[in-house]
Amino acid sequence: MASKSTSPSAALLNDSIKSLVSKHLPDDYKRVTDDDLYRHSSQYRHWSYTVGHLREKRIETNLKAVKLIQAKLQKFIDEQGDNISQSELQTLKSKAVPLTMEEELKLVNFYTKKVQVIGKHLNLPTEVIATSITFFRRFYLEESVMKYDPKELVHTTIFLACKAENYFIGVDSFAKKAKSTKDEILKYEFKLLESLKFTLLNHHPYKPLHGFFLDIQQMLYGKVDLKYMGKMYDKCRRKITEALLTDAVYHFTPPQITLAVLIDEDELLVTRYLQMKFGKPEETVEETGTEIVTPAKENAQKEKQEVKQEVKQEVKQEGEKSEQNGKPEDHPNTEKEEEGAETKQEEEEEEAEVPDGKDENTIELDKLMEQIMACKEMIASMSVVSTQDAKLIYAKNYYCQYPDIVIQKLKRKQEQEQEQVGSESKETTEEVSPMKKQKTDV
Amino acid sequence: MRESYSKENKVGEGTYAVVYLGTRQSDSKKIAIKEIKTSEFKDGLDMSAIREVKYLQELEHPNVIRLMDIFMAYNNLNLVLEFLPSDLEVVIKDKSVLFTQADIKSWLLMTLRGVHHCHRNFVLHRDLKPNNLLISPEGIIKVADFGLARAVPNPREILTSNVVTRWYRAPELLFGAKHYTYAVDVWSVGVIFAEMLLRVPYLPGKDDVDQMEVTFRALGTPTEKDWPSVSMFPSYNKLQIYPPPSRDELRNRFIAVSSSALNLMCGMLEMNPGNRWSTVQCLESAYFKELPSPSNPADINISSS
Numbered sequence A: 001m002a003s004k005s006t007s008p009s010a011a012l013l014n015d016s017i018k019s020l021v022s023k024h025l026p027d028d029y030k031r032v033t034d035d036d037l038y039r040h041s042s043q044y045r046h047w048s049y050t051v052g053h054l055r056e057k058r059i060e061t062n063l064k065a066v067k068l069i070q071a072k073l074q075k076f077i078d079e080q081g082d083n084i085s086q087s088e089l090q091t092l093k094s095k096a097v098p099l100t101m102e103e104e105l106k107l108v109n110f111y112t113k114k115v116q117v118i119g120k121h122l123n124l125p126t127e128v129i130a131t132s133i134t135f136f137r138r139f140y141l142e143e144s145v146m147k148y149d150p151k152e153l154v155h156t157t158i159f160l161a162c163k164a165e166n167y168f169i170g171v172d173s174f175a176k177k178a179k180s181t182k183d184e185i186l187k188y189e190f191k192l193l194e195s196l197k198f199t200l201l202n203h204h205p206y207k208p209l210h211g212f213f214l215d216i217q218q219m220l221y222g223k224v225d226l227k228y229m230g231k232m233y234d235k236c237r238r239k240i241t242e243a244l245l246t247d248a249v250y251h252f253t254p255p256q257i258t259l260a261v262l263i264d265e266d267e268l269l270v271t272r273y274l275q276m277k278f279g280k281p282e283e284t285v286e287e288t289g290t291e292i293v294t295p296a297k298e299n300a301q302k303e304k305q306e307v308k309q310e311v312k313q314e315v316k317q318e319g320e321k322s323e324q325n326g327k328p329e330d331h332p333n334t335e336k337e338e339e340g341a342e343t344k345q346e347e348e349e350e351e352a353e354v355p356d357g358k359d360e361n362t363i364e365l366d367k368l369m370e371q372i373m374a375c376k377e378m379i380a381s382m383s384v385v386s387t388q389d390a391k392l393i394y395a396k397n398y399y400c401q402y403p404d405i406v407i408q409k410l411k412r413k414q415e416q417e418q419e420q421v422g423s424e425s426k427e428t429t430e431e432v433s434p435m436k437k438q439k440t441d442v
Numbered sequence B: 001m002r003e004s005y006s007k008e009n010k011v012g013e014g015t016y017a018v019v020y021l022g023t024r025q026s027d028s029k030k031i032a033i034k035e036i037k038t039s040e041f042k043d044g045l046d047m048s049a050i051r052e053v054k055y056l057q058e059l060e061h062p063n064v065i066r067l068m069d070i071f072m073a074y075n076n077l078n079l080v081l082e083f084l085p086s087d088l089e090v091v092i093k094d095k096s097v098l099f100t101q102a103d104i105k106s107w108l109l110m111t112l113r114g115v116h117h118c119h120r121n122f123v124l125h126r127d128l129k130p131n132n133l134l135i136s137p138e139g140i141i142k143v144a145d146f147g148l149a150r151a152v153p154n155p156r157e158i159l160t161s162n163v164v165t166r167w168y169r170a171p172e173l174l175f176g177a178k179h180y181t182y183a184v185d186v187w188s189v190g191v192i193f194a195e196m197l198l199r200v201p202y203l204p205g206k207d208d209v210d211q212m213e214v215t216f217r218a219l220g221t222p223t224e225k226d227w228p229s230v231s232m233f234p235s236y237n238k239l240q241i242y243p244p245p246s247r248d249e250l251r252n253r254f255i256a257v258s259s260s261a262l263n264l265m266c267g268m269l270e271m272n273p274g275n276r277w278s279t280v281q282c283l284e285s286a287y288f289k290e291l292p293s294p295s296n297p298a299d300i301n302i303s304s305s
């Protein structure tokens, strides 16, 4: 008990499992416990959404930018006055169209992948890349690609993520490595920090993964091939990074994502583990009781009981949560100080009254599996945005911001057609196209 | 709605920021604004500022300085902090202020709670000293200045030992250890505890070499027996070996201090970081359970009479 907060590795698993407990606290929650820590985190307070709320947020961000673009476009047309022809107006109406929310999302996803690739190229640690990915995607929840060109934020984001993860690289050497410039990197650093709501600490699923691996190895001691486990661990770490590219991060806690990734990697093993950990005691004994030969068996049993209590709580609270729509409310901070006895809470926690019943245990495991499967599905549903698609969207974004270029392009085309009518000699003409310019950078 | 603040007189200048007094317009509440100068830093946002923002956003506790808001103005980052008019250094130094054993107990308890909250959130402060323990108008101690803080490292991570203001630096840091953890903060609190009792700095080394000398003269040079492989540190050979102080010697140095207070202090000033007490052990110490009970913070008089 006393070692709990002194040893991070011991606390790791406890923390992971405890934060599986749902997101809502009962009103009479008075004490700070470990599972409470995640709920106090900025990641939970600011960056967890229901599916509906996330969508609303994206629509809102998109709409704000669309209005701006349309106003700019109207201003441009007004300024042209009589100088603008009917066909030019027509072209503007069809070409200079703001992006939809879906198009924005695709472009963001495409560039997030770039962030990942560049991070790898720069040989950054996994956690730094993870934070870069997270920052980049969060930025574009708050801001539109129509206002901030994603290309201009890639390096800024990675640079800030390095600093946030205590992996400092001087801006000059970073610029050199990333083939960028200091000004480019620092231009939007403040803006980025502001849009991140000044929250810089991320809880990535790599830590819970480590905790679960230790626990699986302990609980299935002698039943698992360590070499296999090592390989599986590395694969899971890679899959976690992929999961960070999806919306699962906004709807699920890091340990939930970890379990989804684990199950995706080895469903049989992980299901068996979860059965042992969360299943009915009878079931456990029947199925695996004779297999467990570990000195830590008693401990594991005890831990299992504790975990069960927490999951019960989770199921209860899940119910509460599903009743409310929208962002999970920030619970009131009911944290209270007790005279010198702050550390006594664990024992009291265990005494907390939890109804017991075998049926409920089954429901809890079912419920947990349901969550994990939903998370797994969400991770799997991520579709890759092709370069072709990204280019088209990028061009569209370009045209809607620069109506003058659309007009220029049209004029050239018309001139070209006239020339072609007049003299057949000229074959090709240079076209003003953003795509040509951007070919190398998109 | 966005809060607005007025910036009034400048109260201090830190290493990377200027601190102003201010008022929150909505309710006339006094606040402090820490303005981080950015243009001066060629690497963009300064690391200290990033650390401070990063950790203060996560650590909400009565004994940790509260970050109330952050805003940008004229390309400067401004941290709106609760107004904390005093700090423990000022109080300890002001010889016209008299304080009791119960007051010290209260301050130590609040400090340990604040540090414990950091540790339970896997954050190391790495710069605990009386000057960074600010005091609210209600007498509450608040751990402040997270410019050197970091997450608890993975076992294999290499860290810099160049942290913590010299007098409060744990022996493993003096040895230049590349791996260390929570215990460095506990050591600092132990030295602060001693300083509160003595009312002068306990281990005031003149430079890094002298710091080892001062530390080990006062508390004994660690040996292989109580700290296996301590002699592997490069600087170990050059050390003068002092015996640890006897109980009587400690009692003579810290007069009128109970034996559980001495136990707690020795637990925090344990040479071997592996044996040093955790914040949990400290908080559960008999010292906090025996009389006198800690003073009510609001009743401690810290303004000079």
Ligand SMILES: Nc1ncnc2c1ncn2[C@@H]1O[C@H](COP(=O)(O)OP(=O)(O)O)[C@@H](O)[C@H]1O
Pocket (backbone or CB within 6 Å): B011, B012, B013, B014, B015, B016, B017, B018, B019, B031, B032, B081, B082, B083, B084, B085, B086, B134, B145
């Ligand atoms: N919250 C606060 N309320 C009142 N004064 C403060 C506050 N924070 C800092 N100060 C004052 O500003 C000075 C500089 O603060 P800081 O930059 O944190 O100092 P340093 O870099 O010296 O640790 C402090 O010494 C203190 O006098």
